[in-house]
Amino acid sequence: xxNLKTPVLIAPSLMAANMLCLxxxxxxxxxxxxxxxxxxxxxxxxxxxxxxxxxxxxxxxxVCSLPFDVHLxxxxxxxxxxxxxxxxxxxxxxxxxxxxxxxxxxxxxxKLGCKAGVSINPGTxxxxxxxVLDLVDLVLIMSVNPGFYGQSFIPSSLDKIVTLAExxxxxxxxxxxxxxxxxxxxxxxxLISAGADVLVAGNSVxxxxxxxxxxxxxxxx
Numbered sequence: 001x002x003n004l005k006t007p008v009l010i011a012p013s014l015m016a017a018n019m020l021c022l023x024x025x026x027x028x029x030x031x032x033x034x035x036x037x038x039x040x041x042x043x044x045x046x047x048x049x050x051x052x053x054x055x056x057x058x059x060x061x062x063v064c065s066l067p068f069d070v071h072l073x074x075x076x077x078x079x080x081x082x083x084x085x086x087x088x089x090x091x092x093x094x095x096x097x098x099x100x101x102x103x104x105x106x107x108x109x110x111k112l113g114c115k116a117g118v119s120i121n122p123g124t125x126x127x128x129x130x131x132v133l134d135l136v137d138l139v140l141i142m143s144v145n146p147g148f149y150g151q152s153f154i155p156s157s158l159d160k161i162v163t164l165a166e167x168x169x170x171x172x173x174x175x176x177x178x179x180x181x182x183x184x185x186x187x188x189x190x191l192i193s194a195g196a197d198v199l200v201a202g203n204s205v206x207x208x209x210x211x212x213x214x215x216x217x218x219x220x221x
Contacts, residue, residue, distance in 0.1 A: 007219040011036035016202030026064040032211035036069040046075035054087035061088030093117030144181030153182030165195025188221035
């Protein structure tokens with residue numbers, strides 16, 4: 001069944017923060033009412049960019065109590081799961097495109113005590129993950145091509161959200177539907193209506209003058 005979260009959960013993406021003062025940034029968004037902190041881990045291989053590693057997450061864990069929503073855009077992902085669990089991840093999301101034995105590694109994540117997520121890129125059909133929906137705690141729909149923040153939302157992502165919401169209802173499952181990429185107050189109402197429970201937002205939070213106002217605009221779009 002659908003997670004009845006009112007209002008929608010907001011997960012600011014640290015990738016869009018001021019990297020010179022990460023401690024201040026994570027504390028500010030926590031104080032502003034963020035629900036999760038989204039952490040994009042990029043390796044320059046699976047996606048054409050580099051971000052931060054487990055040491056940064058370990059240090060941020062000491063100054064922030066929000067759930068750490070770790071999104072592994074890396075390959076091979078098998079070597080990274082335990083590293084990020086030990087660094088302080090609460091959720092670990094892996095890409096369907098990056099791993100062959102998806103079900104096995106989702107189970108590994110859950111046995112570590114983390115919530116297990118699966119993500120799909122814009123070019124990947126929801127069909128690729130239907131067989132693991134019974135195992136996941138969250139599904140992350142990439143609504144931009146992963147690698148860089150600030151891109152425009154890909155409209156066809158809405159269809160994927162609808163498909164997932166229908167599958168969740170039909171199977172009486174209980175996982176979050178998350179959307180990442182180009183999320184803003186203008187398209188948030190449509191995402192929520194389609195079935196999204198969690199909005200990952202970069203520029204729409206970290207590039208705004210008042211984080212609290214920005215988060216509330218997304219929550220109550």
